[in-house]
Amino acid sequence: MTGKERVQAIMKQQVVDRIPWVPFVGVHAGSILGYTAEEVLKDADKLFDSLMEAYKLYQPDGMPVIFDLQIEAEILGCELVWADDCPPSVKSHPCSDEAKIPCQCLMPKKESGRIPLVLDVMKRMKDSVGDTTALYGLICGPFTLASHIRGNNIFMDMILDESYVLKLMEFCTEVVLKMVDYYTEAGMDVIAIVDPLVSQISPEHFTSLCHESFSTIFSHIKMKGALSSFFVCGNATRQIEVMCKTKPDSISIDENVVMAEAKAITDSYGVTIGGNIPLTTLMLHGSQQDNMKYVVDMIDTVSNENLIISPGCDMPFAVPKENTIAISQAIRETESVREMLKNYEAKGEDIEVELPDYASLDKPFIEVFTLDSASCAACTYMMQAINVAKEHFGDRIDTIEYKFTEKINIARCKKMGVTNLPAIYINGELKWSSIIPSKEELFEVIDSYC
Structure with a gap:
């Protein structure tokens, strides 16, 4: 089978000769040739050359052409902040x-x-x-796009003004449908609707405010003759079933979700699942053997039917290409890699982390644990909520962001017992995990600590 045939067959619940491999190379492709993220996202020649180099190195069955969830937001009037090592983030x-x-x-x-x-x-x-090769066209999902347009106020709108949120979702759905038309006409085999903020709302809100939009989009993709993927970042465990009910051909998840548990749900709905190689602890900071072992363990412990192996999200810019090559090898040559690793034991790094004396603090200390607020949309909006709180409370509170892309913060997460990202702690106590509070709720909780 070709890679394209493999991806198409697995999404149609058909038998394949091996599990498909779909690396979400994103701006990482540019790093291979020495280009910045901004260069590959603004220069067609540099983007194409980078993708072709990633294709040669990683031998994918499927791959995205571009991973940038701000393309639509920029057109709609959002101001962007550009960076050298990640896609732009929405500023206004x-x-x-x-x-x-x-x-x-x-x-x-x-x-x-x-x-x-x-x-x-x-x-x-x-x-x-x-x-x-199965080519993926990635589109910003309607709820994340609505958040780009409205900002953090949308989380309060969901409580106080559902009718407005529904109207905004209708508009954003129309935007997505336009993009579907353009990308399918350009020959994309799979249209992935990437909506990281879906993980930050309740299943009830998803059902009442988002179900109709996603159902409409996936039905339209099918009508256009393409396959569909519903891509969500963060701890989307509670959303997996309601996502399945919108009838995508596949769902992609990240490391915050336990693959075996999610797959039991997707299998019951006849939906293929993809993921969820950890982005930072393994792909960015792990060894080749660490990455190989994760893949082999997944293959050995999870039912191989209806499964695509891929990174949990857009690959970090600086992932060593050797690690991604190792993953490809583990998928293509599983038996020989399993034999190679039979005596391998991962070596954990012993990084000392000193936690604050929370009981002795003289004012509230808000710690935000993120993947990276510059590149992760859910993290961006959680950090924006805290920035608004800092503007309001001023010197009465202290705030800090710990990015999971840094080794010392991985160690800090382990010591604190942080299990899902993004998360907000106040004086060492977990207050919100994978859900963004409204401004009113956040201020009320902070007030209780002042």
């Missing part, structure tokens, strides 16, 4: 001050923003590797 929200719906005149066209660049590279990738 055009509807943050007033609960309104963006003008229909902003609806994306093929000529809007960076869409021409994306379509150009999609065509080139289709011509170069499209016969043998």
Whole structure:
């Protein structure tokens, strides 16, 4: 089978010769050739050359053409902050001050923003590797897009003004449908709707505010002749079943979700599942053997039917290419790799971390544990909530962000017992995990500590 046939078959619940491998290379592809994230996301030639180099090195069955959830937001008037080592983040929200719906005149066209660049590279990738490789077109999901437009206020809107949220979701769904049309016309085999903020709301809110949008989108993708993937980051454990009910062909999860438990649910709905190689502890900071062992253990402990192996999300920029090659080898040559690793034991790093004396603090200390608020949308909005609180409370509180991309913070998470990201602790006590509080709720809890 070709890689493309393998991915298409597994998403149709058919038998394949081995588990498909889909690396979400994103801006990491640029790092291979020495380009910054901003360069590959703004220059079609650099993006194409980087993707082709990643293709040669990692031998994927499927791969995304671009991993940037801000393409649509930029077109709709959001100001972006660019970085060298991750996709841009959203800085401004055009509807943050007033609960309104963006003008229909902003609806994306093929000529809007960076869409021409994306379509150009999609065509080139289709011509170069499209016969043998399943190409993914990634689109920002409607709820995360609505959050980009409205900002953190959307979490209070969900409580006080559901009708507005539904109208905003209708608008964002229309945006997504336009992007689906453009990407399927460009020959994308799989349309992935990437909506990291879905993990930050309750299943009840998903059902009442998001179900209709996602069902409409996945039905449209099917009508366009492509396969679909519902990509969510963070601890989406409680959302897996309601996500399945929107009828995507596949769901992709990250390391916050236990693969075996999630797969039991997706299997019951006839949905393929993908994931969930840890991004930082393994891909970024682990050894080749660590990455191989994780993959072999997954293959040995999880039912191989309806399964795609991939990173838990967009690969960090600085992942050593040797680690990704090792993953590819473990998938393609599982028996020989298993034999190679039979006496291997991972060596944990002994990093000393000193925790604050929480009982002796003279004011509330808010610690935010994130993957990285510069690159993870859910982390961005959780950190924005804390920044708003800092502006309000000023010197009466102290705040800090611990990014999981740094080894010392991985050790800190272990010592604190942090199990899911993003999370907010106040004076050493867990207050929110994988759910973003509204401003009113956050202020009320902080007040109780002052």
